[in-house]
Amino acid sequence: MSPKKKVLVGMSGGVDSTVTTLLLKEEGYEVEGLYMKLHSKPGYHEIHQARAQKAADFVGIKLHVLDLQEKFNKNVFQPFIDTYAEGKTPNPCALCNRTMKFGEMIQFADQIGADYLATGHYIKTDGEFFYQAEDDTKDQSYFLFYVNKEILPRLKFPLGERKKSDIKRLAASIKGLESFASQAESSEICFVETTYTDVLKDHVQVDQVGEVLDTQGNVVGEHKGYMHYTIGKRRGFTVKGAHDPHFVTKIIPEKNQIIVGKREDLACNEVVIDNLNMFHDEKEFDTTVKLRYRTKAVKCHVKIEDDKAHIKLEEGVFGVAVGQAAVFYDDDKLIGGGWIIDA
Numbered sequence: 563m564s565p566k567k568k569v570l571v572g573m574s575g576g577v578d579s580t581v582t583t584l585l586l587k588e589e590g591y592e593v594e595g596l597y598m599k600l601h602s603k604p605g606y607h608e609i610h611q612a613r614a615q616k617a618a619d620f621v622g623i624k625l626h627v628l629d630l631q632e633k634f635n636k637n638v639f640q641p642f643i644d645t646y647a648e649g650k651t652p653n654p655c656a657l658c659n660r661t662m663k664f665g666e667m668i669q670f671a672d673q674i675g676a677d678y679l680a681t682g683h684y685i686k687t688d689g690e691f692f693y694q695a696e697d698d699t700k701d702q703s704y705f706l707f708y709v710n711k712e713i714l715p716r717l718k719f720p721l722g723e724r725k726k727s728d729i730k731r732l733a734a735s736i737k738g739l740e741s742f743a744s745q746a747e748s749s750e751i752c753f754v755e756t757t758y759t760d761v762l763k764d765h766v767q768v769d770q771v772g773e774v775l776d777t778q779g780n781v782v783g784e785h786k787g788y789m790h791y792t793i794g795k796r797r798g799f800t801v802k803g804a805h806d807p808h809f810v811t812k813i814i815p816e817k818n819q820i821i822v823g824k825r826e827d828l829a830c831n832e833v834v835i836d837n838l839n840m841f842h843d844e845k846e847f848d849t850t851v852k853l854r855y856r857t858k859a860v861k862c863h864v865k866i867e868d869d870k871a872h873i874k875l876e877e878g879v880f881g882v883a884v885g886q887a888a889v890f891y892d893d894d895k896l897i898g899g900g901w902i903i904d905a
């Protein structure tokens with residue numbers, strides 16, 4: 563009989579990675595777990611590492627622990643702060659997936675001689691491409707567009723074909739795992755407990771009152787500090803004598819100014835992205851693109867030149883923010899993406 567294939571599972575202490583571990587063990591793999599200490603939120607790791615250990619003990623596998631707080635700070639957290647300070651909107655999860663979850667973790671998989679790396683992400687892969695998850699309310703493919711494509715043949719996502727509600731139900735039905743089923747869902751950005759500005763406040767001057775301009779450049783009001791705003795935001799600033807809602811259309815960090823306009827001023831028809839991560843080699847193609855998480859993909863024409871992709875959208879899209887990811891999909895197949903530098 564050939565020796566069992568070994569899988570390393572990223573274990574966060576949550577229900578998804580716990581069930582992932584269980585499913586792989588049941589499939590007959592030799593499974594080991596890894597808990598990574600990523601951010602430095604006080605008190606966080608004590609709780610989550612203990613939960614990951616409880617899960618590993620239940621399943622009967624070894625749990626490794628790595629302290630990667632310095633690397634996380636350099637690769638994910640500091641860029642998050644810098645991007646807001648530059649008046650842009652960051653996507654820390656996509657950076658974390660490339661550098662930490664599918665960067666550091668695959669290196670660790672090599673160290674322990676694991677054939678595969680698995681996580682509890684809701685996404686599918688055939689080893690060549692990523693595909694949207696079966697459960698479209700949980701699909702996380704948008705955040706994995708920047709993962710190095712060379713490692714795809716070594717990735718396993720047992721939850722990609724399943725529904726979150728079934729995963730919870732399964733955990734709830736297993737004696738010893740009930741508490742995992744009833745844990746609160748983790749927040750969208752793991753190191754943001756309340757608001758992102760609360761996190762920024764410890765590192766940069768967020769609350770600096772500044773001018774609100776209209777699209778002609780006239781000063782029309784006041785705001786609380788440009789980092790409080792993302793493109794498309796419509797509250798938290800004043801516009802003298804305004805009757806209609808106004809939306810942030812541009813952020814000018816060097817002058818601490820924001821420009822506001824009507825909804826139609828927000829419409830964006832062309833986007834430029836750089837730092838591409840493409841899963842096919844075509845340089846010009848028609849496809850669809852998602853310009854932020856939880857929005858529908860819109861039809862577009864793409865031309866890649868000088869390591870940048872120029873995207874012409876078939877319909878105007880509202881609230882496109884520099885710093886966010888643009889991710890291309892052919893139906894449910896993710897074919898690549900990049901980072902928005904102009905919109």
Ligand SMILES: Nc1ncnc2c1ncn2[C@@H]1O[C@H](COP(=O)(O)OP(=O)(O)OP(=O)(O)O)[C@@H](O)[C@H]1O
Nearest residue numbers: 572573574576577578579596597598681682683748
């Ligand atoms: N600190 C960590 N150490 C190791 N792996 C992790 C860690 N955080 C997340 N992962 C892996 O990445 C997957 C997706 O992470 P995400 O933060 O989206 O988790 P989630 O949806 O809350 O899942 P879970 O229920 O497993 O916590 C997890 O299921 C897990 O496999």
